Each structure stands twice: as C-alpha cells, then as structure tokens.
Amino acid sequence: MANPHKQFHLAVFLLAGGHHVSGWRHPEADALGVHDFQYYKRLAQTAERGKFDAFFFADVLGIGQNDKRFDPSNVRLDPMLPLAALAVVTERIGLVATVSTSYNEPFNVARRFATLDHLSNGRASWNVVTSFKSQEANNFNQHSLPDPSLRYEKAREFVQVVKGLWDTWEEDALVADKESGIFSLEEKIHDLNHEGKYFSVRGPLNISRPPQGHPVIFQAGTSEGGKELAAETAEAVFTAWSTLEKAQEYYRDVKGRMARYGRAPDQLKIMLGLIPIVGRTEEEAERKEQELQSLLLPEVGVAKLSYMFGYDLSPFPIDEPLPQTFNLGDAHGASRRFQPIKDIADREQLTIRQLYERYAGNRGHLQVRGTPEQIADVMEEWFVAGAADGFNILPPYLPGGLDDFVDLVVPELQKRGLFRTEYEGTTLREHFGLSRPANRFH
Amino acid sequence: MANPHKQFHLAVFLLAGGHHVSGWRHPEADALGVHDFQYYKRLAQTAERGKFDAFFFADVLGIGQNDKRFDPSNVRLDPMLPLAALAVVTERIGLVATVSTSYNEPFNVARRFATLDHLSNGRASWNVVTSFKSQEANNFNQHSLPDPSLRYEKAREFVQVVKGLWDTWEEDALVADKESGIFSLEEKIHDLNHEGKYFSVRGPLNISRPPQGHPVIFQAGTSEGGKELAAETAEAVFTAWSTLEKAQEYYRDVKGRMARYGRAPDQLKIMLGLIPIVGRTEEEAERKEQELQSLLLPEVGVAKLSYMFGYDLSPFPIDEPLPQTFNLGDAHGASRRFQPIKDIADREQLTIRQLYERYAGNRGHLQVRGTPEQIADVMEEWFVAGAADGFNILPPYLPGGLDDFVDLVVPELQKRGLFRTEYEGTTLREHFGLSRPANRFH
Numbered sequence: 114m115a116n117p118h119k120q121f122h123l124a125v126f127l128l129a130g131g132h133h134v135s136g137w138r139h140p141e142a143d144a145l146g147v148h149d150f151q152y153y154k155r156l157a158q159t160a161e162r163g164k165f166d167a168f169f170f171a172d173v174l175g176i177g178q179n180d181k182r183f184d185p186s187n188v189r190l191d192p193m194l195p196l197a198a199l200a201v202v203t204e205r206i207g208l209v210a211t212v213s214t215s216y217n218e219p220f221n222v223a224r225r226f227a228t229l230d231h232l233s234n235g236r237a238s239w240n241v242v243t244s245f246k247s248q249e250a251n252n253f254n255q256h257s258l259p260d261p262s263l264r265y266e267k268a269r270e271f272v273q274v275v276k277g278l279w280d281t282w283e284e285d286a287l288v289a290d291k292e293s294g295i296f297s298l299e300e301k302i303h304d305l306n307h308e309g310k311y312f313s314v315r316g317p318l319n320i321s322r323p324p325q326g327h328p329v330i331f332q333a334g335t336s337e338g339g340k341e342l343a344a345e346t347a348e349a350v351f352t353a354w355s356t357l358e359k360a361q362e363y364y365r366d367v368k369g370r371m372a373r374y375g376r377a378p379d380q381l382k383i384m385l386g387l388i389p390i391v392g393r394t395e396e397e398a399e400r401k402e403q404e405l406q407s408l409l410l411p412e413v414g415v416a417k418l419s420y421m422f423g424y425d426l427s428p429f430p431i432d433e434p435l436p437q438t439f440n441l442g443d444a445h446g447a448s449r450r451f452q453p454i455k456d457i458a459d460r461e462q463l464t465i466r467q468l469y470e471r472y473a474g475n476r477g478h479l480q481v482r483g484t485p486e487q488i489a490d491v492m493e494e495w496f497v498a499g500a501a502d503g504f505n506i507l508p509p510y511l512p513g514g515l516d517d518f519v520d521l522v523v524p525e526l527q528k529r530g531l532f533r534t535e536y537e538g539t540t541l542r543e544h545f546g547l548s549r550p551a552n553r554f555h
Numbered sequence: 556m557a558n559p560h561k562q563f564h565l566a567v568f569l570l571a572g573g574h575h576v577s578g579w580r581h582p583e584a585d586a587l588g589v590h591d592f593q594y595y596k597r598l599a600q601t602a603e604r605g606k607f608d609a610f611f612f613a614d615v616l617g618i619g620q621n622d623k624r625f626d627p628s629n630v631r632l633d634p635m636l637p638l639a640a641l642a643v644v645t646e647r648i649g650l651v652a653t654v655s656t657s658y659n660e661p662f663n664v665a666r667r668f669a670t671l672d673h674l675s676n677g678r679a680s681w682n683v684v685t686s687f688k689s690q691e692a693n694n695f696n697q698h699s700l701p702d703p704s705l706r707y708e709k710a711r712e713f714v715q716v717v718k719g720l721w722d723t724w725e726e727d728a729l730v731a732d733k734e735s736g737i738f739s740l741e742e743k744i745h746d747l748n749h750e751g752k753y754f755s756v757r758g759p760l761n762i763s764r765p766p767q768g769h770p771v772i773f774q775a776g777t778s779e780g781g782k783e784l785a786a787e788t789a790e791a792v793f794t795a796w797s798t799l800e801k802a803q804e805y806y807r808d809v810k811g812r813m814a815r816y817g818r819a820p821d822q823l824k825i826m827l828g829l830i831p832i833v834g835r836t837e838e839e840a841e842r843k844e845q846e847l848q849s850l851l852l853p854e855v856g857v858a859k860l861s862y863m864f865g866y867d868l869s870p871f872p873i874d875e876p877l878p879q880t881f882n883l884g885d886a887h888g889a890s891r892r893f894q895p896i897k898d899i900a901d902r903e904q905l906t907i908r909q910l911y912e913r914y915a916g917n918r919g920h921l922q923v924r925g926t927p928e929q930i931a932d933v934m935e936e937w938f939v940a941g942a943a944d945g946f947n948i949l950p951p952y953l954p955g956g957l958d959d960f961v962d963l964v965v966p967e968l969q970k971r972g973l974f975r976t977e978y979e980g981t982t983l984r985e986h987f988g989l990s991r992p993a994n995r996f997h
Contacts, residue, residue, distance in 0.1 A: 137733070137738065138733045148763070154643075181741040181759075184738060187744075188762055193635065193639075193667075194674060197639040197640045200592075201592050201640045218696075251757035252756055254755045287587075291586060294580060294852045296626060296627050319629055319630065320630055
C-alpha cells in the first residue's frame with residue numbers, strides 16, 4: 114500500500130457533451146444539458162461526492178468555420194457564470210475557469226476571480242490561456258493570430274498585473290467600523306501603478322483581497338513559451354500525454370525549470386488528462402468503448418484529426434496514408450504534442466481512417482479502459498513513475514461517465530491510499546497543498 | 556382606483572451598504588454583507604417576494620484616489636457573478652448587470668449576457684454604461700478619460716455588435732440529433748462579419764440564442780449623447796430627478812426621440828430612482844431619517860457633494876457658500892442633472908454644510924419619507940403625471956430598508972392596483988411588457 118501522505122490529486126475537466134468525440138450521442142448522455150444549470154450542478158456535486166480537488170471548465174472564444182455541425186462544444190457558457198452559481202451549491206470543490214489573456218483586461222480578470230474566490234470562500238482558480246485559434250482572433254478585432262512568443266510575453270505581464278491587483282488590499286484593510294464611520298483603512302489600500310509594455314494599470318482593485326490570497330493559477334503549456342510561463346507562474350498544469358515516457362519527460366522538464374524562479378517543485382501540480390472507460394468487468398468496459406467508437410462519423414473523425422494536427426485533412430483520400438506534404442513541425446504549440454501519433458502513423462503507414470479510429474475519439478488523451486482495479490493500476494503506475502501529481506478526469510460522456518468514475522474507481526483509489534477519503538481543508542489551495550502567497554505590500 | 560392594466564414597474568437598485576450615504580452605519584445594516592452571497596440572496600429573494608420586475612446591480616471599475624476611507628461601495632463584486640448565482644436561487648425576478656462598453660469586448664459581453672439569460676431562463680438584462688470616471692480609465696491603459704462623444708459613438712457600435720451576435724444562432728439551430736450525429740444546423744448559424752469604426756467581429760457567437768432573443772437593454776443616459784443612445788437602443792432607463800417637473804421634462808424628451816428610430820414609446824420603460832424612508836407612523840419615518848442624517852460625517856458629506864458636482868469642494872470653507880469659481884456647466888453629463896440643486900444653493904445662499912446636510916445623504920435622488928400610504932401617494936402622483944413608468948427602489952440601508960418597502964409599501968401599491976400581485980410571465984421582457992426582438996438572420 115502506498116504511503117497515505119503520498120496521494121495524488123483529481124480534477125474533472127468539463128467539456129459539454131463529454132470527452133469522447135461521440136460521447137454526446139451515447140444513449141445515456143444528456144445532449145441538451147449544455148444550457149441547463151441542473152446538468153452542471155449534478156456534475157459538480159458528483160465530483161464533490163468523489164472528494165475531487167477541482168471542477169475545471171474549458172473554454173474557447175469562437176467556432177471554427179468548418180466546424181458548425183457535429184460539435185457540442187460549439188455551445189459553451191461563459192465559464193465564470195456557471196462556476197459562480199456552482200459556488201453556492203457546493204462546499205469544498207475547487208472551481209477552475211479558463212480565461213484568455215489575449216482578449217480580456219487584467220483589471221476585469223483580477224476582479225472576477227477575486228469575486229469567485231469570495232463567493233466560494235477560497236475555491237477559485239484561473240486557468241491562464243493565450244488563445245491560439247484564428248477563429249478567436251477574428252472575434253476580437255484581429256484578422257490574424259498574433260505570434261505565439263508575443264502572446265506569451267503579453268500573458269506573462271498580464272498575470273503579473275493580476276497578482277499585483279490581488280495584493281492591493283491588505284488582509285485587514287476592510288474594517289466596516291460603524292462607530293467611527295471608517296469603512297476601510299486608507300493606508301492598507303495600495304495603488305499598483307503598473308506601467309509595462311502591454312498594460313498600464315493604476316489600481317487599487319475595488320474588492321478586498323481574495324480568501325486564498327491569490328486564486329490558484331492553472332495553465333496548460335506545452336510549447337517552450339508555455340512551459341517557461343508555467344515554471345514561473347503556474348501552481349497547477351493541465352497536460353495530455355498518451356505515453357508514459359513523454360509524460361515523465363514533460364514532468365521533469367517543467368519541474369526542472371522552476372528553480373530558476375526560486376520555486377520548489379511541489380509548488381506546481383502536474384495534472385494529466387485521462388479518459389476512463391469503466392466497466393464492472395473487462396467485457397463491459399470493452400463493450401462501452403466499442404459503442405462509443407461505433408458512433409464516430411467519418412467527417413467527425415477527419416475533422417478532429419485535422420484539429421489535433423492543426424492541418425486540414427478533409428481534402429485527402431480517407432483510405433490512404435497522411436499526405437506527404439504535411440509536417441507537424443509547422444504546427445502551433447498545442448498540436449506539437451501529437452508528434453508521437455504522427456510518428457506511429459508514418460511508421461505503420463496507417464490510413465487517415467485507421468488513424469482517426471485509433472486516436473480521434475480521445476483526441477490524443479490517455480484513454481484507459483477496464484475494471485476499476487485496472488484503471489487504478491494505470492493511475493498508480495504513472496503517479497509512482499513520476500509522470501503526474503494527479504489526473505484531470507475526462508469522462509467520455511456525461512453525466513454517466515463521471516458517475517462511473519466516482520462510484521467505482523474512486524473507492525479503489527481510496528482503498529489503496531492514493532486518494533483522500535475526506536477533504537481536510539476548505540480552500541482549493543489547501544486541497545492542492547499550495548502555500549498562501551504573501552502580500553507584496555505588507 | 557387606478558386601472559389595473561395601467562400598472563408601474565419596480566426594480567431594486569443594489570448598492571452595497573445601501574443608498575443613504577451613511578446607511579451602512581445604521582444599527583440594522585449588514586455592513587460586511589458585501590462579500591457574502593447570503594446577503595445578496597436574501598435581498599433578491601425579498602424583492603422577488605415583493606414581485607419586483609428586476610434586481611439591479613450597479614458597478615464602477617475602480618476607486619477614487621481621495622475616497623478610500625468612508626465608502627462601502629469601494630468593495631464591489633463583479634456583477635455578473637453574483638447575478639449568475641442568484642439566477643439559480645430565484646425563479647422570476649429579472650437580473651440586471653451594469654457592464655461598461657469602454658473596457659470590455661463585445662464578443663465577451665454578448666456571450667456573458669447570453670449565458671446569464673440561459674442560466675436564468677430569460678431574466679437577464681444589460682445596463683449599458685460608458686464609464687465616466689478617470690479612476691476607471693487609469694485601470695485600463697488610459698491616462699485620461701476619452702471624450703464623452705467618442706465614448707457614446709463607441710457604445711452605439713458596441714451595442715449593435717452585441718445585438719448582432721445574439722442573432723447569429725437562429726432559434727432552432729441546435730438540434731442535438733443523436734441518431735444522425737448532427738448537433739447543430741450549419742445553415743442556421745451565421746457569421747456576423749461586422750467591420751466598423753471601433754470593432755471588427757466575425758462571429759458567430761459560441762452559444763445559442765438567448766431565451767429572451769435579446770436580454771433587455773437598460774441604460775442611464777442624462778447627457779445629450781446618453782438620451783439619444785437610450786432613444787435608439789434602450790428598453791429601460793434608470794434616471795434620477797428630485798423634482799416632478801424635471802422628471803416629466805426628461806420623460807417627454809427621451810420618449811419623444813424614439814419615433815425617429817421607428818420605436819413606440821411604450822417599448823422603453825423609464826425607471827425613476829426613489830429612496831423610501833418608511834415608518835409605520837410619520838414619527839417613526841422621521842426618526843429613521845434623523846438617525847441616518849446623524850450618522851453623516853462632514854468629510855463624507857463634502858466628498859459626496861464633490862462627487863455629485865464633479866468638483867472637489869474639500870479645499871473650501873465648509874460654513875461658507877459654494878465657491879464662485881465653480882460652474883456646473885463644465886461638468887460631465889452625470890453631474891449636470893444636479894443643476895437644480897446648484898440653483899437652490901445659489902438662490903438660498905446655502906453653505907456647503909447646509910447643502911450636504913440637505914442633499915448628500917440621498918445624492919440627489921428623490922427621497923420620500925413617510926407612512927406606506929404617503930409613499931404610495933407620491934409614487935402614484937409621479938406615475939400618473941407622466942414622470943416615470945416605474946421606480947428603481949434605492950433602500951437607504953440594507954437589508955432592513957428593502958424589507959420595509961416590500962412588507963409595508965408594496966401591499967399598499969397592490970391595494971391601489973398600481974402594482975402586480977403575482978408575476979404573469981416568466982421572463983424580464985414579459986414583466987416589462989416588451990416585445991421579443993426578431994432575428995435579423997431569419
């Protein structure tokens with residue numbers, strides 16, 4: 114049995130419809146839940162029943178031009194709003210919202226996360242993304258996407274400003290002293306006076322310091338710029354690898370960069386995406402996977418593969434290998450992590466159809482099929498091998514796929530001492546074992 | 556008795572701490588409620604018990620440099636988040652959030668209000684403001700405030716883009732057909748392709764059309780630009796007048812401008828701010844008012860007067876009349892509505908202290924003190940005289956000031972047939988009797 118003090122973390126990564134590309138078509142899936150608060154409430158409360166660290170809301174700011182028919186994630190609520198509502202119907206689970214540094218203002222972002230942190234009594238987390246799709250740029254006054262290095266440079270300054278604004282009120286600035294008429298102490302409320310390359314922000318923020326000091330900073334960096342930003346500023350990273358070696362390499366790489374920023378490796382939690390297909394028996398699990406695979410339309414398979422690679426494969430013959438003109442080295446950072454899949458395709462000379470049948474359903478994430486024991490075995494192996502500090506669970510369909518994980522796999526993890534049986538703290542920072550940031554003005 | 560079909564509307568205008576400047580110091584006020592969801596929940600549920608049309612969240616994006624000590628409204632949650640949480644603990648009341656067109660992107664704003672409209676099943680409303688304070692500009696990369704005419708020109712385009720984005724999904728675009736695998740109908744999802752002076756937004760939005768078609772557009776325009784923008788685009792206007800004549804003049808002015816935009820006068824509801832000080836007897840009401848006045852510190856009185864006039868009066872002797880150098884004609888739009896108070900000060904040669912004692916507590920809003928019958932008399936008179944289509948209730952302190960209005964004044968209004976006894980519709984648009992906008996793409 115593992116040392117009970119060496120436990121991993123769990124988050125559920127919410128993508129309306131589920132993480133298998135055909136998950137929304139599953140007979141037990143709630144395909145129209147995407148607009149319905151009851152859907153999100155059920156999912157968050159299930160994850161909280163499973164003692165998860167966090168409930169993670171993905172986001173993208175637009176719809177691809179060739180992508181309007183098959184994809185339930187074309188409908189997305191703005192993450193901050195359902196999370197605010199979930200804050201008042203849950204008690205312990207962390208609430209992570211994806212918000213872009215390219216199409217928002219730092220003052221607004223700092224204030225929104227401070228608000229969520231107050232509403233949830235210390236459970237807010239910001240997943241910092243720079244947005245890498247041209248369809249997003251086109252919705253924000255840009256005809257093309259800015260260069261990645263510029264996006265990361267801007268993101269770095271953006272995060273600095275947000276953290277600075279969170280410090281502008283000292284802990285005890287708000288007194289609300291009815292007797293004297295003093296509501297807040299002027300000497301404990303500070304201007305930030307940030308004047309940088311991208312932002313000029315005077316401050317102070319008009320909300321008092323968040324309960325966590327700073328809401329937890331989440332990221333998902335795979336490119337050089339992304340990894341460096343994560344090492345400098347992230348407290349949790351969402352990553353996706355389908356081979357143990359690549360995951361270990363990434364883990365060592367990111368943690369190894371932290372020292373130069375004066376940070377200890379355990380102050381950043383690496384959360385690996387995992388799609389669990391759970392059965393009470395191996396046969397049941399296999400049947401579930403086949404059912405999902407059978408629902409995958411060729412157009413959708415090709416489109417997802419194109420999306421993963423950042424390269425449109427739809428003009429090419431589906432029963433022939435990948436076109437020779439296509440080279441993943443030209444792709445954006447988020448696609449480069451699919452190099453191992455490209456390598457397998459080239460080595461085995463897989464056709465486009467064979468390739469999407471094998472990899473499109475799970476979009477390159479680690480998919481594990483089996484009994485609760487088999488799934489726990491894989492998670493334990495990867496955790497012990499230094500590939501992750503925890504897992505972002507990506508249920509293949511919703512809500513049933515999350516129910517299965519919480520009801521069947523979590524008890525097995527708890528039995529092995531790999532996962533908590535009760536929350537010890539009340540804030541997300543406490544769940545993750547992260548220290549509370551000091552206030553720079555104090 | 557009034558015609559039961561000729562009823563007015565009621566909203567509660569939320570300003571943490573209450574609307575009397577010293578309201579937060581009242582013994583029954585919850586001075587620390589500003590961070591606490593239970594505080595907002597209690598207020599919204601009280602207003603819903605009173606069958607109010609809407610719960611209205613004010614907002615300002617910063618703190619004034621000389622204003623850090625006395626003002627509970629220096630602490631503000633981002634309005635969209637508590638309103639999202641209130642959406643799931645209320646059923647009928649409309650939810651109005653103030654959001655600036657100067658420091659946000661139209662795509663984000665359209666999506667947030669669509670999200671709130673979905674979460675609340677058709678109760679969202681956007682109070683469009685352009686932000687007129689330099690303290691706000693300084694938090695958003697600007698060293699000084701843009702010219703009002705530019706702000707309104709930009710706001711006009713901003714609102715057009717937002718409305719356009721709300722139309723990019725036709726009503727029946729989302730089908731979620733598990734059998735065919737078609738999630739949404741490509742031919743019913745439209746690009747906006749807006750290319751304007753300030754914004755370039757391709758669209759479509761990545762959320763389906765809001766239940767109300769368009770969330771209700773609220774505004775608060777007093778300047779020329781503001782009144783014109785209201786006549787063109789607003790469906791409800793928040794305004795503040797302390798004399799009947801001025802209110803009537805404003806009402807006629809704004810409604811009179813609507814024809815040139817092809818709009819009927821009843822498609823815009825003018826909501827007049829009213830601070831009720833309610834007592835079961837006249838004596839009780841008078842005692843309450845004196846209690847609030849006695850809590851007003853001189854620094855606060857002078858600061859509020861300065862804020863109203865947009866002119867710093869703190870350097871001048873408090874027991875002498877207003878300085879001769881001060882001319883309200885130079886002030887920004889929001890201050891110009893205080894001209895009648897300036898006129899009274901000049902005519903009666905009031906000292907600064909006399910002036911703030913008379914007007915600072917209520918910041919120039921219509922304050923009515925008395926029994927439920929007396930307050931209902933004033934509301935009925937102003938409504939019948941064509942000064943308002945309804946009232947934004949500004950409780951002097953919270954939560955007690957709202958309880959008093961709902962428990963004592965609302966029944967009197969209902970008895971007179973001036974206000975509904977039950978909700979008839981489920982959406983804010985229905986409460987206000989506003990028609991549902993057609994979809995431009997259909």
